[in-house]
Amino acid sequence: MPLRGFAFLIVYFVLLGFPLLLTRTSDDETVLSSPFIALRFLIVTAVFAVLAAVAGLWGWLAVRFRVDGDDLVVENGLLRKRARRIPLSRVQAIDLVRPLVTRIFGLTEVRVELAGGDQGEIALRYLGRNAAQQLRAELLARAAGLPGHTPEAPERPLWRTPFGSLLGSLLIRLPVLATVLLFFASLMFMVVAREPGMLAVAVPALLGLIRAVIAPMVMYAGFTAALSPDGVRLRYGLLETRMQTVPPGRVQAVALVEPVLWKALGWARLDVTVAGYAGERQALSSTLLPVAPRAVCLHLISQVFSGTNVDAVPLVPASGRGMALDRADGAGTDERIFVSRHGWPGRRTDVIAHARAQSVRLTVNPMQRLLGLATVHVDAPPGPVKVDAADRELGEARAIVDAVAKRSLAARRAGGDKARWAR
Structure with missing residues (x-):
């Protein structure tokens, strides 16, 4: 209030x-x-x-909520009440958010992400810190099919991003370095030539640096990742702190991003598509690791998609790319995941589990039609990760579509009901 x-x-x-x-x-x-x-x-x-x-x-x-069996009931309004009953099996993730002002009062906001796109978020404001953590633990337990009084699962720390590594990773990117050079060059020209019009170049460059460096620094400061039976737990934020819990089975696809200057240091970033997030919430929750050693990123992928090894999947180079500078590019699959790797000199590896694939399709653009090539898309729910195998021979592309479709069907049947994953 x-x-x-x-x-x-x-x-x-x-x-x-x-x-x-x-x-x-x-x-x-x-x-x-x-x-x-x-x-x-x-x-x-x-x-x-x-x-x-x-x-x-x-x-x-005007806002009241309670847990009724396996449902979360949220009531709104005083004169005209509206009640919304949400099955906890639809819970995709539960975040604890503490904006700067609420931290002064020791309050926390509980954000429950549901399957349902833009209208799939419920914000429960504002609870005491202990009450919010207890509510989160109860909702996660019930969503997993466990009794509501089940205590919070222990966690195992995985990675904490040092401040220096985060700052360095944001600075040593080619677009950022080019913007820095542009900013200082425009300032020098403005001083030497006494040309105030160069502010039209310097100011946008400065705003770009704030967006590319300062904003991520504030957002991901103190980033930690931990593993627990109820999912991947992420904590981060300088002004607004956030504790995000992504339950098992909610991660749809991941992307291992290695910018060119990061590769020499063995750094990588892990982007993710999580079911339930949409629009701005998807953008704010699309990073599983902002920067970490490549081995740490691969280990987290093996935990998200249990029992997988991305580097062990054999990749077949694309047809029409015989002159590719990076022969590690290509696409491949095993019994669990489909992997697509592309990019030079930077590199991006997209991974999707067969059990998460929503559809498999083949597309051909006019140029590919002339060359007898096609692109295979393995679709996940909307998000930042797009998995595709481009410029494959038409017969090979059709074979990939058939193979992935069969493996996806088999993986879904073997996986059972993911709504109550703890059972």
């Missing part, structure tokens, strides 16, 4: 409060208003403070 009222007052002060205290003279100068206007300001502020408190109290009383 205080947080909602505080936000309401901030909007008031920006739009109405401060202008009430200031007046403009005939010399076009801004000065403090007269005592009478100041008194009017205090009266209006008091009224808005009462309205803010009422609005905060109303919003707090």
Whole structure:
């Protein structure tokens, strides 16, 4: 309630409060208003403070939730109540989010991600830290098919990203280095040639650096990954801290990204498509590891897709790419996963488990039609990871489609019901 009222007052002060205290003279100068206007300001502020408190109290009383058996029931409204009953089997992930302001009050927001796209998020605001952790543990247990009083599963630390490694990984990327050179070159030219118009180049370059370096630093500071029976646990954030738990079976596809300058240091990034996230929430939750040794990334993939070894899958180079500079490029499959690797001098390896494949399709563009080639797409739910094998001979592409379709069907039948994975 205080947080909602505080936000309401901030909007008031920006739009109405401060202008009430200031007046403009005939010399076009801004000065403090007269005592009478100041008194009017205090009266209006008091009224808005009462309205803010009422609005905060109303919003707090309007939301109720409870766990009823295997369902989460969320009720909204005071005069006109609406109840939403969500089966916990639809839970895709549960995040504990603590924005900067709520951390001051020791509060936490519980975000429950459901299968359902843009409308699949439920935000339970704001709980005490211990209450939020207990609620998260209960929801995860029930979603896994266990009793609600099951204690939180222990975790095994996997990786903690050092601050220096995170900063270095953000800086030693070719686009970032090019932007840095552009920024300083434009500043030097502006000073030497006394050309203020170069600000039109320097300012966008600076904004690009803030987005590419500062924003990820703030977001992923203190990043840690741990493994537990209830999934992969991620903790990160400088201003807004987040604890994200991705249950087993919710990861649909992963991408091992190795920019050219990272390869010399043995670094990689692990991107992921998680079922249930959509839109902006997908973008904010698409990184499983921001930077880590390649061996750590491969180990995490083997945990997400149990019993797999990406490097052990034999890859067949694409037809029409006989002049490829990196002969490690290609696509291949085994009984568990489909792997596609491409890119030079940087490299990207896309991986999807057969049990996660939504569909397999073959496409041919006009140029490929002339050359007798095709592209095979192994589709996962919408997300940042797209798995495909491009420029394959038409007969080979059709064989890949048939093989992947059969393996996906067999993997789904053998996997059983994933809704209650703990059983």
